[in-house]
Amino acid sequence: MNRFLARLSWLLLALAHAAPAPAADALGLLVSAQQAQATRSFEGVVVFMHDGRFDAVRVVHRPGGSGYEQLATLSGMPRALFRDAREVRIESPGREQRLAPTGFAAPAFDAARVAASYRLDDVAEERIAGFSARIVDAVARDAVRHSQRLWINPDNGLLMGFALVGPRRETLQQVMFTSLVVDPRQDAAAPVVAAPAVVDDLALAWPQGFRLVAVREQDGRRNLMLSDGLAMITLYLEQRADAIDRLTTLRRGATQLASRQIGRRRVVVIGEVPLATAVDLANSTAQALND
Amino acid sequence: MNDESVREQLSSLMDGELAPDSARFLSKRLGNDPELAATWERWHVLRDSLRQQGTLAPVDLCARVREAIADESPAPVVSASSGRVWRGLAGGAIAAGVAVVALLFGQPRPGIEVSSEASEATLAHVAPVTTTDLTPNWRLSPVADRQSYVLAPPQVGSEFDGYFVEHGLASGSAGALGVVSYVPVVAMPATREGGDVARPGNSTR
Numbered sequence: 001m002n003r004f005l006a007r008l009s010w011l012l013l014a015l016a017h018a019a020p021a022p023a024a025d026a027l028g029l030l031v032s033a034q035q036a037q038a039t040r041s042f043e044g045v046v047v048f049m050h051d052g053r054f055d056a057v058r059v060v061h062r063p064g065g066s067g068y069e070q071l072a073t074l075s076g077m078p079r080a081l082f083r084d085a086r087e088v089r090i091e092s093p094g095r096e097q098r099l100a101p102t103g104f105a106a107p108a109f110d111a112a113r114v115a116a117s118y119r120l121d122d123v124a125e126e127r128i129a130g131f132s133a134r135i136v137d138a139v140a141r142d143a144v145r146h147s148q149r150l151w152i153n154p155d156n157g158l159l160m161g162f163a164l165v166g167p168r169r170e171t172l173q174q175v176m177f178t179s180l181v182v183d184p185r186q187d188a189a190a191p192v193v194a195a196p197a198v199v200d201d202l203a204l205a206w207p208q209g210f211r212l213v214a215v216r217e218q219d220g221r222r223n224l225m226l227s228d229g230l231a232m233i234t235l236y237l238e239q240r241a242d243a244i245d246r247l248t249t250l251r252r253g254a255t256q257l258a259s260r261q262i263g264r265r266r267v268v269v270i271g272e273v274p275l276a277t278a279v280d281l282a283n284s285t286a287q288a289l290n291d
Numbered sequence: 292m293n294d295e296s297v298r299e300q301l302s303s304l305m306d307g308e309l310a311p312d313s314a315r316f317l318s319k320r321l322g323n324d325p326e327l328a329a330t331w332e333r334w335h336v337l338r339d340s341l342r343q344q345g346t347l348a349p350v351d352l353c354a355r356v357r358e359a360i361a362d363e364s365p366a367p368v369v370s371a372s373s374g375r376v377w378r379g380l381a382g383g384a385i386a387a388g389v390a391v392v393a394l395l396f397g398q399p400r401p402g403i404e405v406s407s408e409a410s411e412a413t414l415a416h417v418a419p420v421t422t423t424d425l426t427p428n429w430r431l432s433p434v435a436d437r438q439s440y441v442l443a444p445p446q447v448g449s450e451f452d453g454y455f456v457e458h459g460l461a462s463g464s465a466g467a468l469g470v471v472s473y474v475p476v477v478a479m480p481a482t483r484e485g486g487d488v489a490r491p492g493n494s495t496r
Contacts, residue, residue: 037469046471048478055478061470069463069470071477081477088460090476099460162471175471214461225461232462232472236454252455252479259451268451270458 026120026136027111030230032157033150034109038063040158044129044180045074050173050253100218107213107227114229117141117209118148126151128160129177138230144207144277145231146172146254156182164254164272173254173272204288207233207277226271233271233278235285240266247282249275258282262290301331455479 043060056074061067068084079092088099114120118138126133133151140147147169151161161176206212206226210233214225224235240261248259257270258278267289269282300317321328459476463469 034469046474048474050475050479057474057478059470059474069473071470071473073477076478079477081473083460083463083473090456097456099456101464159468159471162468173475175474223457223461232458234454234458234461248451250451253475255455255458255475257451257454268454270454272462 025134026122026138027115029122029134029136029152029154029157030114030120030138030150031109031111032154033152033159036153036157036159037061040156041183041185042158042180044177046175046177048173048175049171056178110211110227110229113209113211113227114138117145117228118230128153129180131155131158131160131177131180133160142208143167143274144209145228145273148230151176158182167274204285207273207281231272233269233273233281235281236266236268236270237285237289238266238268240264247279249279251275260286262286265289297327298330301327 041062043058046057046059048055048057055076058070058072058074060070062069065085068082070080070082072078072080077092079090082089082091083101085101088101090097090099118140121137121139122134123137124135126135128151131153132155134154136150136152138148138150146167147165149161149163149165150159152158153160158180160180161174163174164172166172207228209228210226210231211228212224213227216223220239222237224237226233226235241264243264244261245263246259246261248257250257250259254272255270256273256275256278257268258275258281259266259268260279260282261267265286267282267286269278269285271278297317297320300313303313304317321331456476459472463472463476
């Protein structure tokens, strides 16, 4: 009997190893990835693939209250971005652009919303920049959003790679570390803080699975951020001097922009979502604001 | 093989993406087809103009390749057995291929005569032709530098440049991806020349 139980135990263990990892593991990795952004110092080089080309970018990340980011292109046109709590500065030869800090607090990871919009699979393990990385597939459950593939280091939670995947399983855009140095010290003083609740007084219809996570008023312009837990959409509501009826669409990499102006009100939608999602949201918001 | 297919192969050869066997074949054809050779030269001039660099391939490259092939196809081979004929032809093709590839990927120093390199591409010199010889040295010649002007640039609209920047920054601070969201902000800049990127909403308000 004991021998039978022992064999059964081995069989069950083998089956457990052979079965696909449960979504809970994938969710746990996603949570750790977001936490790592707020607690880990690292620097390295990423390769950014988009529009059939490659770009290499050096990245330095220091979290915390006095933290900062520095990014600089290593290929193509020289360009650098510096960000800290006071300002954002973008520099290129002969040009310097200063922006106010974005000031959006990172909302707590919304596991339920992510699970409702994506089917999560912890599919495999790969080696990225000398580190092991679990591959998490977030497969979109509808056509409102793109699927995502994320490479996450299981030890420190760092996001080692990220790919946006289109409806035909084509890679739309990909970022991957090719070298990485991680500070072994973890900054425990900067945990992910839940963003304050956002009052949605607009009564607008958001794309399926998205919710309003941040609002900012600036120069008479309203800036809204929507999230489905992974994908982000920024929405600008503006008053314009010219009265026209126009729909404009632009794309840069996998980022789609749809601008819809009706009369003097303009809505600009921008995000890493399918063009139809951006256009539908721009149209419906512009119509609602003019009703 | 139709013209479109040949042009695609030519483009691949420029990008260093053509298979070694095809590269050999195409380089031979370049030596015999003046129209294709002219296209090849135009593409190089165009690419180098876009890169604002000196001309990478000499304008009389094909003539020099033809000379190299002629030098490597001595008359006695014609009267020899068929096997020797094929070996001679293959030798010419290899010589032309190596000449083209060396010019493409070798980054010759200023002052080095290209014709002398072509004439050195004899059968004895090119005997150990390997796949490595026919593929670019990625460490010396990054993909981004080679392809950034060959493929379509990202669409940009000056009025909306600032929106892309602000979205990338906002996604980085509020999104789940963190610093990864900043990468497109620096890697996909506005192409508009002069002045700062327009801030969203402040142009006509």
